[in-house]
Amino acid sequence: MNGHLRVLSIYEGFFSGGARMLHSDVLSGLHGRRGQQHSVLSIHAEVRRESTFQPMREDACYRRLVADGLDVLSLERTADDQSPFAEAEIALAARLARQADIVLTLKEQPLRLVNRAGLRDRPVIACLHRSDPENQGSALDELLAAAGSGQLAAAVCCAESTRDAYAGAGIPEQLLHVIPNGVDLRRFKPNRRARAAVRAAAGIPAEAEVVVFAARYDEMKNVPLFLAAAREFIARRPEGHVLMCGAGMSTANPGLLRDLAAVGLGAADVSDVALAGAGRAGRRGAPRPNTARVHLLGVRPDPESVFAAADVVALTSAFGEAAPLCLIEGMLCGAVPVATDVGDCAAIVAGHGLITPPEASGVVEGWLEALEAGPHFRLAVSRNRYRFGRARMIGAYGTLIRRTHRRSHTVLPSAEIARPAPVPALAIAPALPAPAGAAVSASAVP
Incomplete structure (x- = not known):
């Protein structure tokens, strides 16, 4: 896929929920098409939510992305690990982001990692899926910080109510783009x-x-x-x-x-x-x-x-x-x-x-x-x-990604030139080679 626009999405984790299903649907629809190559970095390798333990590798969205040929990477954090990011984790995230041309975050929570990685040369698009930014705790502060620093190049709002709420919370309106949710009409039909x-x-x-x-x-x-x-x-x-x-x-x-x-x-x-x-x-x-x-x-x-x-x-x-x-x-x-x-x-x-x-x-x-x-x-x-239907939604995401990349004031070097010296792997994850489309720890990426 040489010459493709490289896009890295960062997830807090893989767990049951509509936003993850929709974002994964978008990535599967764009990967290898419209001149784009997508990959995912998940902060957590397992999540405990709503009294349910959800390992990443058992998640339906994870399995679909891997089956569709995307590299799905993880920092291998455990379910209850909410500690500050270690230097090695930040370095890994920065390295992966610099191998991409543009970074997407699923909701605003992953910005706590992006903001600490110092990625001033990579535009970021946050994908927002709620209408209550004030109930997102410190995540709203991270979003405001990214917008204030110029790191945030755009934000996808899945609804008009989302755009109105985040504009009211202080995100510049010119950054907010509404792309309505869509689904697979072949899958969701009377049966x-x-x-x-x-x-x-x-x-x-x-x-x-x-x-x-x-x-x-x-x-x-x-x-x-x-x-x-x-x-x-x-x-x-x-x-x-x-x-x-x-x-x-x-x-x-x-x-x-x-x-x-x-x-x-x-x-x-x-x-x-x-x-x-x-x-x-x-x-x-x-x-x-x-x-x-x-x-x-x-x-x-x-x-x-x-x-x-x-x-x-x-x-x-x-x-x-x-x-x-x-x-x-x-x-x-x-x-x-x-x-x-x-x-x-x-x-x-x-x-x-x-x-x-x-x-x-x-x-x-x-x-x-x-x-x-x-x-x-x-x-x-x-x-x-x-x-x-999802066709219009996927097309709109692809267009926004391309336009955001073009409008970036930084000329991005190729992955081969930009790749920094290797960072020592995290002790919690094996450093193994991975074929295209495989799911591996982020620390295994050279």
Whole structure:
């Protein structure tokens, strides 16, 4: 790929979440195309979030990037290591960045490493995916510092609400570029086979009304509100069922157990179902006996199958959302989106679903209305589905990367000339050669 524009993305880590899925989708779509060559540096090799331990090498996004030929590198930090960066880590990051022409950061958190690496000769693009910069702790300070020093050349905002929020927080408006989220239309679509398989595996009758909640267990998602609505929903609809998937959506999470108990959902109401692989070819048949009405699925590698099994995709977030992928993916799979009015949710569901007030009875009324008007909303989505495709999004990212590189005032040398003398490898990672597309420790890169 000689002559390609070399782009290094820096992740805090690999773990379940929409922003990582979307950014990885962009990299896979651009790598080896549009004159670009992409690679990734992950600060952590494992992450513990939402009561879920998530090793990088078991993550679906990681595996996809490696399969698509990207070099995926790591500083090999452990899950709970939040210590200041060591000199060797900073030197490694600086070396990798200087072998690239431009650096992307997934959200603003990795800027704590970039700012310490002193990369004044490499433009940086931060990819922002929330609408609450004030709730990002020191990450906002790092973003402001990068903008003030001139290090930050641009920032991608996945929603209008993101641009407005970060402009209000002090990021110069000329740096903020809105690129709406998009998804793979070939993957996210109605699928009757997957619908039947997921329902059968969970013990849900084919004719039951199903609401899905796809989110990680986090305060912003307002899980207590969703559960209060779920309790009222199954009381009002005796044949209704609820699916919950995402990091922390299992009985291994003590916080979720407390939330369930608080709304009166006990062990008889809840099933913790391991559905790994459900929804794929051949998994059909009659539902197995199951009296539970709330089904906890945990992290799923096939969210498209879970969405296809549902009639409504719900979001009850209280803050922080920008352009939630679950609403887009869910409605493209045939579930009607019903959300609280946070971020760009209202613009996403306009004409395709409903916005509800942030209280349980109002949320349930929204679900019931969506169930009644399902055919109308699904017809509207079928007419507009290409609006939510990823092709335009990937193209816009590629264009912004090229333009940002051209506008950089620094003439960047080639990788062969720029490569500095080797830095001693970190003791925690082996220094081994790696073929193209392999996943290795960053310290193994010459």
